[in-house]
Amino acid sequence: xxxxxxxxxxxxxxxxxxxxxxxxxxxxxxxxxxxxxxxxxxxxxxxxxxxxxxxxxxxxxxxxxxxxxxxxxxxxxxxxxxxxxxxxxxxxxxxxxxxxxxxxxxxxxxxxxxxxxxxxxxxxxxxxxxxxxxxxxxxxxxxxxxxxxxxxxxxxxxxxxxxxxxxxxxxxxxxxxxxxxxxxxxxxxxxxxxxxxxxxxxxxxxxxxxxxxxxxxxxxxxxxxxxxxxxxxxxxxxxxxxxxxxxxxxxxxxxxxxxxxxxxxxxxxxxxxxxxxxxxxxxxxxxxxxxxxxxxxx
Amino acid sequence: xxxxxxxxxxxxxxxxxxxxxxxxxxxxxxxxxxxxxxxxxxxxxxxxxxxxxxxxxxxxxxxxxxxxxxxxxxxxxxxxxxxxxxxxxxxxxxxxxxxxxxxxxxxxxxxxxxxxxxxxxxxxxxxxxxxxxxxxxxxxxxxxxxxxxxxxxxxxxxxxxxxxxxxxxxxxxxxxxxxxxxxxxxxxxxxxxxxxxxxxxxxxxxxxxxxxxxxxxxxxxxxxxxxxxxxxxxxxxxxxxxxxxxxxxxxxxxxxxxxxxxxxxxxxxxxxxxxxxxxxxxxxxxxxxxxxxxxxxxxxxxxxxxxxxxxxxxxxxxxxxxxxxxxxxxxxxxxxxxxxxxxxxxxxxxxxxxxxxxxxxxxxxxxxxxxxxxxxxxxxxxxxxxxxxxxxxxxxxxxxxxxxxxxxxxxxxxxxxxxxxxxxxxxxxxxxxxxxxxxxxxxxxxxxxxxxxxxxxxxxxxxxxxxxxxxxxxxxxxxxxxxxxxxxxxxxxxxxxxxxxxxxxxxxxxxxxx
Numbered sequence: 171x172x173x174x175x176x177x178x179x180x181x182x183x184x185x186x187x188x189x190x191x192x193x194x195x196x197x198x199x200x201x202x203x204x205x206x207x208x209x210x211x212x213x214x215x216x217x218x219x220x221x222x223x224x225x226x227x228x229x230x231x232x233x234x235x236x237x238x239x240x241x242x243x244x245x246x247x248x249x250x251x252x253x254x255x256x257x258x259x260x261x262x263x264x265x266x267x268x269x270x271x272x273x274x275x276x277x278x279x280x281x282x283x284x285x286x287x288x289x290x291x292x293x294x295x296x297x298x299x300x301x302x303x304x305x306x307x308x309x310x311x312x313x314x315x316x317x318x319x320x321x322x323x324x325x326x327x328x329x330x331x332x333x334x335x336x337x338x339x340x341x342x343x344x345x346x347x348x349x350x351x352x353x354x355x356x357x358x359x360x361x362x363x364x365x366x367x368x369x370x371x372x373x374x375x376x377x378x379x380x381x382x383x384x385x386x387x388x389x390x391x392x393x394x395x396x397x398x399x400x401x402x403x404x405x406x407x408x409x410x411x412x413x414x415x416x417x418x419x420x421x422x423x424x425x426x427x428x429x430x431x432x433x434x435x436x437x438x439x440x441x442x443x444x445x446x447x448x449x450x451x452x453x454x455x456x457x458x459x460x461x462x463x464x465x466x467x468x
Numbered sequence: 469x470x471x472x473x474x475x476x477x478x479x480x481x482x483x484x485x486x487x488x489x490x491x492x493x494x495x496x497x498x499x500x501x502x503x504x505x506x507x508x509x510x511x512x513x514x515x516x517x518x519x520x521x522x523x524x525x526x527x528x529x530x531x532x533x534x535x536x537x538x539x540x541x542x543x544x545x546x547x548x549x550x551x552x553x554x555x556x557x558x559x560x561x562x563x564x565x566x567x568x569x570x571x572x573x574x575x576x577x578x579x580x581x582x583x584x585x586x587x588x589x590x591x592x593x594x595x596x597x598x599x600x601x602x603x604x605x606x607x608x609x610x611x612x613x614x615x616x617x618x619x620x621x622x623x624x625x626x627x628x629x630x631x632x633x634x635x636x637x638x639x640x641x642x643x644x645x646x647x648x649x650x651x652x653x654x655x656x657x658x659x660x661x662x663x664x665x666x667x668x669x670x671x672x673x674x675x676x677x678x679x680x681x682x683x684x685x686x687x688x689x690x691x692x693x694x695x696x697x698x699x700x701x702x703x704x705x706x707x708x709x710x711x712x713x714x715x716x717x718x719x720x721x722x723x724x725x726x727x728x729x730x731x732x733x734x735x736x737x738x739x740x741x742x743x744x745x746x747x748x749x750x751x752x753x754x755x756x757x758x759x760x761x762x763x764x765x766x767x768x769x770x771x772x773x774x775x776x777x778x779x780x781x782x783x784x785x786x787x788x789x790x791x792x793x794x795x796x797x798x799x800x801x802x803x804x805x806x807x808x809x810x811x812x813x814x815x816x817x818x819x820x821x822x823x824x825x826x827x828x829x830x831x832x833x834x835x836x837x838x839x840x841x842x843x844x845x846x847x848x849x850x851x852x853x854x855x856x857x858x859x860x861x862x863x864x865x866x867x868x869x870x871x872x873x874x875x876x877x878x879x880x881x882x883x884x885x886x887x888x889x890x891x892x893x894x895x896x897x898x899x900x901x902x903x904x905x906x907x908x909x910x911x912x913x914x915x916x917x918x919x920x921x922x923x924x925x926x927x928x929x930x931x932x933x934x935x936x937x938x939x940x941x942x943x944x945x946x947x948x949x950x951x952x953x954x955x956x957x958x959x960x961x962x963x964x965x966x967x968x969x970x971x972x973x974x975x976x977x978x979x980x981x982x
Contacts, residue, residue, distance in 0.1 A: 171897070216813070261669040261803055265662050281660075282813040288804035291520065295939070302937035309929045317922060351872055354934055354942045358879065358949065361930030365883075365923040369890065372919040400893040403839060404886040407832045411882025414828030415875055420820035422512075423875050430879070 172395050176442060177387040180450070183443035191332055194339020201342050206349035207253065207285060209299070211292035213264065215252040216244060216283035222275050224250060230274045234267070245421040249282075299353040303334070306357050310364050318371060319458055325448035326367045329440040333363045337432050351426040359433030362408070366401060366441035373397050374449065378456045386454050390446040405438045469913035470906060470969035480962045487955075488856035490863040507862050510870035511654060512941050513818050515811030517661035519653040520646065521668060521801040523625050525618045528799050529559050529609060532617055536595070537561065539583045540607070547574055553604070560608035568603065587612055618648060621798040626651055629801070631794035632667050650804070661808055663787075671756055671800050672791035674708035676739070677701050679750035679762055690752070692759045693778050700752045700759070705742040710735025714792035716785040719777065725785035726777040729792060736772030744768035753778070755788075807940070821874035828878045829855070836885055840892055842971065843982050847888040850964035854884050857955040862948065870944030880952030886923065887960035891916045896982050905980050909972050913965060920960065928953045 207214050224241045227250060231239050238255035254267065264286060272279050287295070307330055315323040334356055341348060373393035381389065394401075409431060416427040472480075494506045511518050534556060540563075544551050549571055555562040565571050576593060578586045584595040590612035597607045609617065626643060629651055633641050642654035653668075655661060680687045680699040687699040714729040731739055743751070743765050752762040753776055761778040780788065833851065836844040858880060862869065895912030902908035931950035938946050972980060 218812075261665055264806070265666075268662070280810065280812070281808075282810045284806065284808040286803070286806040288802075290522075291805045298937050302933055305937075306930050306933045309933060310926060313926060313929060350939070350942050351945075354872060354938060354945050357930045357934045358927075361927035362883070364926035364930075365886070368922045368926055369919055372922060376915075396897065397893070399896075400886075400889050403889045403893075404883070407835060407885050407889075408879070408882035410831040410835060411828040411878045414824045414831060415878050418820055418824035418827055419875065419878075420817055420871075422817065422871055423821075423824075426872065426875060 172398050174395060174398070175391065176394050176446075177391040180387070180443065180447040184447060187332055187440070187444055190336050190339070194335045194342070197339050197342040198335070203338065203342050203348045204345045205296070206347040207287050207292070208349040209292050209296040210255075211287050211289040213252075213254040213267070214283070214285040215254075215267065215281060216249065217252065217271065218246075218249050218280040218282055219275055219277050220248045221277045222248075222250075226275065227252060227271065230270055231267070234270060236267075249421075295350065299350070302353065303356055303360070306360050307331070307334075310360065314364075314368070314371075317368075318375065319454075321449055321452035321454050321458060322371050322375075324452070325445045326364060326371070328448055329367055329437075329445035330360055330363055332440050332444050333359055333433060333436045336436050337429060340432055341429065346428070347425055349425065351423070352429050355426045355429035355433065358430060359437055362434060363437030363440060366404075366437055367445040369400065370394060370397050370441050370446060374446070375459055378454070378459050382456045386450050390449060394442050394446060401438060401441070405434055408434050469910045469965065470972060472966055472969060477966060480966060484853060484857065484959075484963060487860040487864065488853065490860035491856050493863055494859070505863055505866055507859070508866060508868045509814075509818075510868045510873065510941060510944055511656060511807070511814075512809050512871045513814045513821075513869065514656055515659065515809050515814035516654065516656035517658045517664070518805075518807040518940065519655070519661065519665070519668075519803055520805035521625075521629070521651045521653060522649050522804045523618075523621055523651070523799045523801060525614075525621050525649070525799055526559075528617055528621055529614065533559055533561060533607075533609065536583065536607070543574060543583050544571070560606050562600070562604065562606050564604045566603060568599065568605065571605075587616055590615070622649065622651070624798050625801060628795050628797050629653065629668060632790065633664065635790050635794060636664060636667065638664070651801070657811070658808075659810055661806070665803060665806075667787060667791065668801050669803070670791055671797040672708065672794070673757075673796045674711070674753070674755050674792060675704045676706045676742075677704055677752050677754055678742070678746060679752050690754070690757070690759050692752075692762050698750075698752065698759065698762060700754065705751075706731070706735050706738045708792055708796050710738070711792055714789040716782065716789045717775070718782075719775070724777055725780045725782040726775050727780070727785050727789045727792065728773065728775045729789075731772040731774070733772075736770065739772070739774070740768060740770035744770070760788075817871045818874075821871055825874060825878050825881070829881050832881055832885060840982065843888075843892055843968070846964050846967045846971065847885055847892070849967060850888060850959040851881065851884055853963050854952075854955050854959040855881065857959065858948065858952050861951045861955060865947075865951075867947050867951075868944055869948070870941035872941045873944030873948045876945040876948030876952065880949065880956065883927070884952065884956040884959070887920045887956055888964055890920050890923070891960065891964075892982055894919075899982065906972060906976070909968065913968075917961070920957070924953050924957055 224243060228239060228241045231241070231252070231254070236254045240253040242251055243249065244251035264284060268281060307327060310330060311323055311327045314326045337356065337359060341352070370393055373396055374389055377389045377393050384392070412427050412431050412434065415423050416431060419427060490505065493503055496502060537556065540561070541554070544565065547570065550566045551563050553562065553564045575584055575597060584593050586593055592610050592612040594610060594613035594616065595607055596610040597605045599605055622645065626645060630643050633643065633653065633655070638655050638658055640656055642652070644652045646652045655664065658664070678701045680701050683689065683699045686702050688702060689697055690700050692698050710731050712730050712732050714727055717726055717728045718724070719726045747765050747767060749765055750762050751765050753760045760776060776788070833848045836847045838844070840847060858877060891913060894916040895909055898908040898912045899905070902911065928950060931946050931953065935943055935946035935950060
């Protein structure tokens with residue numbers, strides 16, 4: 171078993187966490203999130219065409235009066251991703267764009283992917299994404315509250331907020347696209363981070379019962395050390411899988427796996443440096459869990 | 469925890485085999501299938517088109533309220549209620565009447581009420597009215613009246629959409645109702661959905677109307693196919709409802725593609741009478757408010773057969789015939805969401821998905837071997853078993869595998885070893901204080917059980933919520949992640965535990981380190 175003194179670093183870690191958290195909030199509020207067409211509406215076209223340039227595609231589309239256009243290289247040579255903001259009727263818009271590109275680019279154009287989301291649908295998708303994340307946080311809160319004491323419940327939920335907000339903050343900072351798969355990633359991060367926290371909490375509760383004389387900082391420290399090997403090994407195997415997706419899984423999964431990688435790192439950090447110290451602020455001791463036991467078994 | 473009765477061992481391995489064997493159904497020959505079950509590939513992997521269509525019942529409501537004007541006027545006249553200031557405004561009618569009490573009685577009578585029928589299902593009338601002042605009232609559709617209009621339009625639209633898509637002949641289309649106003653269409657393998665979108669984008673309301681010489685009352689001005697302004701009578705001689713068949717054909721004289729149609733008996737009568745009475749005049753064929761052509765009536769057509777020409781290409785004639793055969797949509801359909809993936813991108817996605825799965829899998833396996841040696845081997849056996857069971861379960865459920873779904877499998881590989889890691893680490897701790905190796909393993913498993921459960925249930929909760937709220941590809945992720953957790957629990961807690969017990973019990977007297 172390792173014997174690092176984590177509790178001595180709680181204070182510094184907490185200052186770091188609070189700072190990152192608020193910087194993230196500020197970024198999300200003022201810089202905003204870069205919503206993809208899933209949540210903003212619009213059209214996305216992925217095409218493959220040799221002997222063409224992004225600037226050429228841009229020129230062709232510029233003449234069509236489509237509003238904001240974004241053309242960039244996407245993965246392999248000759249692959250491009252076009253995003254068009256104009257929310258005109260799908261039925262007319264897409265054939266028009268396709269025809270224009272096929273006619274004006276001097277090589278074969280292969281339309282590999284076309285996505286179009288209308289304004290109504292995008293608003294609904296955003297709404298259901300937010301509901302899904304809120305609901306999962308609530309469900310976690312409830313689960314921990316049932317399984318543990320309320321102090322643990324609050325501690326874990328603070329850690330989850332910490333993870334989700336900082337992950338989104340980094341996405342805002344780097345202007346990475348938020349789409350449906352990022353919502354899936356965030357929800358998985360919520361599950362993963364909770365998983366990590368629960369393992370340490372389980373141990374804290376066990377040790378609280380075993381060592382009545384130790385105070386919560388020492389108990390937390392002991393429990394973190396006892397579970398550290400597992401925490402690290404699981405993070406490593408999960409990250410191995412995720413890096414494999416990030417590097418080899420293709421362009422479409424890149425954002426998703428990047429969000430997950432961030433989430434796993436932040437989630438692992440927060441189980442140790444956010445979820446555990448919080449118990450200290452609630453003055454959790456062996457009495458906390460004893461009372462709970464009395465309640466259940468009269 | 470290390471003692472297994474023979475029957476338990478049998479059950480564990482039989483259950484494993486039973487589920488895992490389904491994995492191999494995915495590799496059987498198309499024509500030579502033992503059991504017809506396999507994992508379906510999502511549209512993002514096999515290529516195809518996903519369309520979400522929305523009906524627009526607003527225009528329909530306007531139309532329906534207009535159709536109430538004549539019955540209401542008749543009702544008032546028949547019952548000697550005087551009215552004036554009759555106005556149609558968007559979705560409601562305004563009028564002043566002199567006897568509201570009498571009107572109320574008639575308007576809300578349940579017996580033989582043609583004007584305002586009572587809808588039994590909803591226990592509500594189709595229409596409602598409210599008093600604006602002393603004798604002025606506003607008549608409009610009730611909440612349930614609107615719902616009835618919407619629902620019947622949606623049902624009818626789904627039927628027509630199905631007919632049109634079947635007629636084009638794509639393989640295995642999915643057409644489903646989504647919510648109150650939407651139709652989901654999935655067309656696997658379709659590379660270019662533009663033709664289908666064009667076919668679904670037309671309501672195809674066809675009618676035959678006479679061309680009038682002057683712009684008298686009851687006509688509207690439409691531009692003909694050759695650009696001449698024509699006054700077209702608003703009176704409809706016959707509409708597309710009377711068609712029983714329509715086919716593209718080539719007119720022999722000048723090789724021009726045309727659409728020939730056959731009318732039902734009623735249509736043939738109407739058409740025959742109109743063409744007999746109006747020989748020499750021009751007849752406009754109007755589709756969705758646009759003139760297709762306006763030929764001269766040379767002689768009465770009483771056979772119930774006719775032909776539409778209008779400078780078509782053969783493709784246009786084929787599509788028009790298809791639209792006329794399938795019937796008119798009650799309202800225009802708008803594509804509110806479209807996701808089309810070309811087949812080559814789908815193939816690329818499968819390729820990169822599978823490669824990253826294999827690489828991720830090998831990395832995790834090597835790491836576990838390095839970290840836990842012989843027990844790493846157990847964990848890895850459990851991992852392979854886990855993967856087989858996961859794919860087997862997906863096959864049994866005939867689930868749809870999407871690209872994020874593959875990511876879910878890879879993630880499961882990374883996270884699945886966690887259960888065994890938790891247990892092994894616990895055993896390591898127990899070995900320090902416990903002299904008996906068997907006891908150490910035993911209590912390691914017992915103590916880690918709660919933690920393993922807790923840790924996995926949290927991820928399961930996330931997966932369930934994702935499944936409930938996610939759409940399309942994301943749902944595929946939730947499915948693999950969720951099933952992955954269950955197979956993980958099974959393989960770690962039953963399979964790996966049994967393997968561990970075999971290793972431990974056979975090496976009772978030796979030192980075992982983990």
